[in-house]
Amino acid sequence: MTDKLTLDEIAKRAGVSRTTASRVLNDGPNVRPEVRERVQRVIAETGYRPHPVAQSLASQQSHVIGLVLPRRTEALFNDPYFPRLTQGIAQACNDHDYTLALFLMQTEADEEKFYPRISRKGLLDGIVIQVGQIGDGLIARLLTSDVPTVVAGRPLNHPNASYVDVDNVAGACAGVTHLLQLGHNRIGMLTGDMRTTAALDRYTGYCEALQAHDLPVDETLVSEGYFTEIGGYEAMQRLLPHKPDAIFSASDAMALGALRAIYEAGLTVPHDIALVSFDDLPPATIARPQLTTVHQPVDAFGVKAVEMLLDVMKNGPTPPRRIIMDTKLVIRQSCGAVS
Template structure:
């Protein structure tokens, strides 16, 4: 029997070639009826895809890159990155893709890395974490028409860029409002202004205060960079201002803040309430367990990879932008349990 093509399978099943490709690649967002119809035709015809021929014909490598514009120390010590990488890896494993990781420490190193990616042609597309406001290499990717999806809201060219983000404004609003509902009025914040996520969480904090007619107090605002030590130092700066609660813009910084409070003899939540952001695994193990905003980090990574593959397969027209909801997880650190 002559070997059938994907186009012939599509004709027999009465669907598009792209739909057959999605069924073969195990994409989740296909109706059960369509999936069963395509799988029935595949079984009846004994169709087997020639992966080597498919890659040669499509000029694809089946390799996607994950670009993290942070130092290696942050990548391997911040629990956020393993969580998001797990989501991307899950999608890659389900779809016979290889994931390449690119980490760099400076703008010059980053530009050299991006140049090598663009000239070597080894990856089909990129997922990029929005770790900083000035993603200096994104214009190069656009110029060279390299498909990419940003994890987080990009600071520039937002209307032209595909991204997956979570509702950082809404999440921070929920966290701050939770503290307000508990009766706290002198609420400090450990903010972060290095990327759009930090900016949006600060906006959510301000929105909640405004709703309760509370003026912003500059003395109750301290900045970190999402690292443990910066959370420690920022909390130390807030302690003399005697806040009765602190919203910390990441769990990692909140863990540093808890350490700072312990060192000066303040107990959580009796002396001061704390709410974090992310709901990373260490939040449950903290002393006391951390009230925090749970954002779907792993799901974000998986969805970013899925959107990138949809763009590569010409099933999604960029820019494609998704904002996922968050959830407030109440534990002992806020004093509500």
């Protein structure tokens, strides 16, 4: 009785051709209202749902977008940034009726295994790839593949890449300038992983702010560490002997670690050391004192990335698109400007 429910079956029951049934299914034009309604009723009655894979094959688009997170495991899911980014992208996909496929490339073997699958037209209509470490070849490969790709974060040496990024330079500059204006002049920096453009750019912003105030960059006050609590903790420990009077941290998570190191040294924030960081994610308001931090719009970032991808998918990769999103300094307690 209940034959396998295919579009053919629907067409038969509604007394139309499969072509017409397909038109109704996809809200296509050129169907008499009366016929359309009849087909719709049959669809509703039978609970018919089209086979997504068959649709994909015939229409040559899968309605699936891939999010590729390259290997850089240290911070990947410790830093609240990535979950948040993922969430933003997932939401944007939902809103645009795309399904999100997640590729966590944890090892090189993973990359080799999945590259053939995802770089080929078919499975994915488009790819959002998060920038990883500088020199990571995956971006280059994906950018030259058949699949439309946009990059989340600024990729190095890919002039034709479309990407969205936040203005890390200006954001960091604003954060450091704030500390300068509060009268600090031994401002240290916790940079994050310098193999990433985010760290590089924030460091550039730090330098620019100092130079704008005619201060030299003292390399002994600059300390690198992963973008994690532990990374910040260790980097801060290395910095303490050089007696900074303020710290700019490249992320909230690192700032948490820095706070810990500072307290363990018997110092307090903001009294002995003022602190400004970057992100404005949950750790910023959980910390005590609450963090003065450069807010970056992570959710909107994900949304923009997806929208840019949709644009590239529709209109081709040229010209390369660029979106640099603004940041905003959020003043709380850790800088000492307010109590």
